[in-house]
Amino acid sequence: MRITDIETIRVAEFPNLVWVRLQTDEGLTGIGETYFGPDATEAHIHAVVAPYLLGKDPRHINLHGDYMLGYLGRSGSSAEQRGRSATDIALWDVFAKSLGVPLYHVLGGKVRDTLPVYNTCANTNYNTKPAASHSTFDYGVGQGPAQFDDTDAFLNRPTELASSLLEMGIKGMKIWPFDFLGGDVVDGNISTEGLRKGLQPFLDIRKAYGDRIDLMVELHAFWNLPSARRIIEALREVEPSWVEDPVPLDQMASLSLLQAGTPLRIGTGETLGGLGAYKALIDSNGCGLVIYDVSWSGGITNARKVAAMSEAAHLSVAFHDCTGPVVLAASTHLALATRNCFTQEIARGYYYTWYKDLVTELPPVVDGAITVREAPGLGLDLLPDRLRRDDVAIRCSSL
Known part of the structure; x- marks a missing residue:
């Protein structure tokens, strides 16, 4: 399994939020989310996270962590860390979905x-x-x-x-x-x-x-x-x-x-x-x-x-x-x-x-x-109809 696309999703109504969505060549999708400073966070995801993660197996989460952060000195609660955090959530979502089980x-x-x-x-x-x-x-x-x-x-x-x-x-x-x-x-x-x-x-x-x-x-x-x-x-x-x-x-x-x-x-x-x-x-x-x-x-x-x-x-x-x-x-x-x-x-x-x-x-x-629902991964996704509205901006990095 390989990651083929990494998307960041913004909704103008909620300008502090940014979602990360991972697409794989086996049709699985993972969703992550972070909050505050979305411009810098989104930039880090496409400039640092995506070039490393595209083409990789999303299930090797322990391997990917440090590489997604970039320079290790940026380990505080920074835009780099927020971008990594949202992507990490999406990786776990894909991992659980690949096994057909809830995240827990x-x-x-x-x-x-x-x-x-x-x-x-x-x-x-x-x-x-x-x-x-x-x-x-x-x-x-x-x-x-x-x-x-x-x-x-x-x-x-x-x-x-x-x-x-x-x-x-x-x-x-x-x-x-x-x-x-x-x-x-x-x-x-x-x-x-x-x-x-x-x-x-x-x-x-x-x-x-x-x-x-x-x-x-x-x-x-x-x-x-x-x-x-x-x-x-x-x-x-x-x-x-x-x-x-x-x-x-x-x-x-x-x-x-x-x-x-x-x-x-x-x-x-x-x-x-x-x-x-x-x-x-x-x-x-x-x-x-x-x-x-x-x-x-x-x-x-x-x-x-x-x-x-x-x-x-x-x-x-x-x-x-x-x-x-x-x-x-x-x-x-x-x-x-x-x-x-x-x-x-x-x-x-x-x-x-x-x-x-x-x-x-x-x-x-x-x-x-x-509690949580007995559905694979996180058990939720963004509403497709909500993503079709005019106030939604999607940026994609692809393999």
């Missing part, structure tokens, strides 16, 4: 049939447009269908949002009220007023629903070390499942100090790239939960290695969503086959709206738990 089979089989989901409380169009600045102040707040106006809801109606999730059987929610504190976020130094304001939605939810719902706190790495300490200490009374990305990931020492100073679990890692960065995070005791994005950090191949390193260090791993439907499918197959993974992220504002408008199938979510 070639990952060693499921360790569970379903996995609880938690909802990242993003609006339908949150993060779907290119970021103009280092902020989340106006990412879709008050826009999109009212049913999934989750960002506005956690800021203004947090108990109503928690009730809606519980009614769907979803018993975990991640929110980021600290992002919306204006000048505090700009300089990374939280005020006492800001601390109390950011904490209030968590207090309201706990008062209304007690321990019936798990709370996760997203901080988006906006804070300096002293402010992150203050926020984490203030959150102790609501006992969140984890506090995510309290400080930028460029200084592992800061994460280590934070994790050593609190019984709360710090979750981080989704924007790292390369195995060495994850090893440094784990070795420095910088977190209690390793978070990995299959489209940013080396695809499925690296994800398996990061999960194994985490398990050896007695840490759990979780796979990131809030990007696109192909990543969710790949992440779910991984999660079901990974012993030290206990939950899967979804954004219901995406899952129940534009995700289903792009792909043929989605991993089923029933009563707050996710």
